[in-house]
Amino acid sequence: MTPEQLSDAIRAALSALTERGDLTVTVPETVVVERPRQAGHGDYATNVAMRLAKPAGKAPRDVASLIGDELVARGDIASFEVAGPGFLNLTLGAAALGVLAGQIVEQGASYGAGSTLSGQKINLEYVSANPTGPVTLASARWAAVGDALINILRASGADVASEYYFNDAGSQIDRFAASLDASARGQEVPEDGYRGEYIAEVAQYVVAQRPDVLELPQDEALETFRILGIERMFADIRRSLGEFGVEFDRFFNERELHDGGDIVRSIELLREAGHIYDKDDALWLRTTTFGDDKDRVLIRGGGAPTYFAADVAYYANKRARGFDKALMILGADHHGYIGRLRAVASAFGDDPDETLEILIGQMVTLSRGGEPVKMSKRAGNIVTLDQLVEAVGADAGRYVMARSSMDSSMDIDIELWARKTSDNPVFYVQYAHARLSSLARNAAELGIERGDTYDAALLSDEREVALLTLLGEFPRVVAGAAELREVHRIARYAEQLAAAYHKFYDSCRVLPMGDEPATDVTIARLWLSEATRVVLANALGLLGVSAPEQM
Structure with missing residues (x-):
């Protein structure tokens, strides 16, 4: 029985008590059921009795006893204990807990999915690195976290589109084109240009594609370097991300906002709302009205739109496409964007708490044996995603990026993450899955089949109960990761589950030895093992990491 099923059972018990007149309460839509903090306090605990005591006009402990007695009478639990001021500790019967293994195997890849975010339409923008250089290590973190978050949000019922904002306009692109032009002519790259x-x-x-480029007038040459240079650079970015297992539903070009009239339309909407004013030959958005630290320029004196004008239009574009929420993952150097973008949402008449969410991630460094990894000469003094994948592989790279909370900086020791040993967390989890796959193959070689049923009550050993309890937590872990946008919860859970299975396997023999016949316990443990394999595969799948069948 999962926590969700037990929650439903408690609600059913409350309904029965209310119908009989034993309690006079409104049955809550949800009942929180959690694992007790201390061993020996049952399989699950709930504080529902304390929540309902006042409207019921009874002492919390008396309400808890009524609920516990009803659950036992209905066969939902084996026993209960009322603790402290009214906590209800619940102990499941062996069969009630053991049946979970069969439910997990039956649900397969869908186990862990839920509907907590059903009805939400979210645009998740991440990476969005400018096409002026290779994908950096910092962007690699947003790639791993963003791609996993997409999977987790979808598993929780949200309608999510992944998007890469492709900046192909502005001064940075101009400097990129000038750098290419200078390099092609054998000249020094401009001081503010790009190197590497x-x-x-x-x-x-570019020269190979357009042999005449250096003979063109300067403006035409720069435009050619811009167009073809971006084309080549962005192809390289997409290749790097693809080799990292990251694909996007849409690549949105900033130029679309300029050419499609989005910037003009968004400014007119804000003007009609009374939030635009002229000052110093520039056009300003009065963002201080909505809590920003200063007003922001939209159109410069010469008539050129600012980057901020594109940000304003891009937000309006997302909302016009029907997204309920614009969710973005940005680096620590973008912390100042939060206030101004919230002001933009408010200026359009939206509630930024509902329609805008910005996740700020901290930086990443790479080391080998405690020493910083040297910068990439090819990339021009930056560490790249390609370097990470080359050093540890895509699986380990994605896992390590997703394993830590985004709001903490991290150092990746490539010696650790390249090891094929149990002190490497991704190897530890993948090895557990491979071990389970090997177990299934060994059972088949011995002619032992799980069949269609098993005796769930036989899964009563201490290690089996611990493993089953942890398996039952997976849907809640997924829901929590989606609600809090904390991808690392999935990775940490996978490690806990791998550890619990190794402990179970080391103390509970699954397959018979020698000429021993398979027993009902053998079959039950095969079901438990397959359930564990399913959940490990599902957890790794959410992170975008492979679940190997052999290692």
């Missing part, structure tokens, strides 16, 4: 071997490579690509 990749600049020379991209410049050579």
